[in-house]
Amino acid sequence: MAAGSGPAARELFAEGLLQFLRPAVRQLDRHVHSVRESQVELREHIDSLATGEPKTVFGVHGLCAPLPPELCRINEDQKVALDLDPYVKKLLNARRRVVLVNNILQNAQERLRRLNHSVAKETVRRRAMLEAGGYQGK
8 A cells, every 4th residue: 555545644634624724714704703793783873874754954956855863963963965865875785785795705604614514524424434444553
């Protein structure tokens, strides 16, 4: 039998690969989790700005613009007539994109979880196969 071949070498390689990938997968998982938390906070903040009874104020061009109460308060505090409709649309568009990215991250995290599970299962299977075969290391 040549050195570096056979089930023992494959098992050693699989174990080494698992040990190599595990920290990266865990770090990626932590990053995904923190991004998801910040997206939830951002979504809640955008929702708080976009909900409530809208008021009607006059914008720069004299047009009526319906605004959520929080944006009305900001507008009144600034004592400047602003048409906030474009900004509200930008916020809503940003919210839509945040939700989309969140879904993509959730799918990637689920795929990583399944991959990690498969690697662990394969490692256990190979270990059991080696032990059942009566492998005797030198």
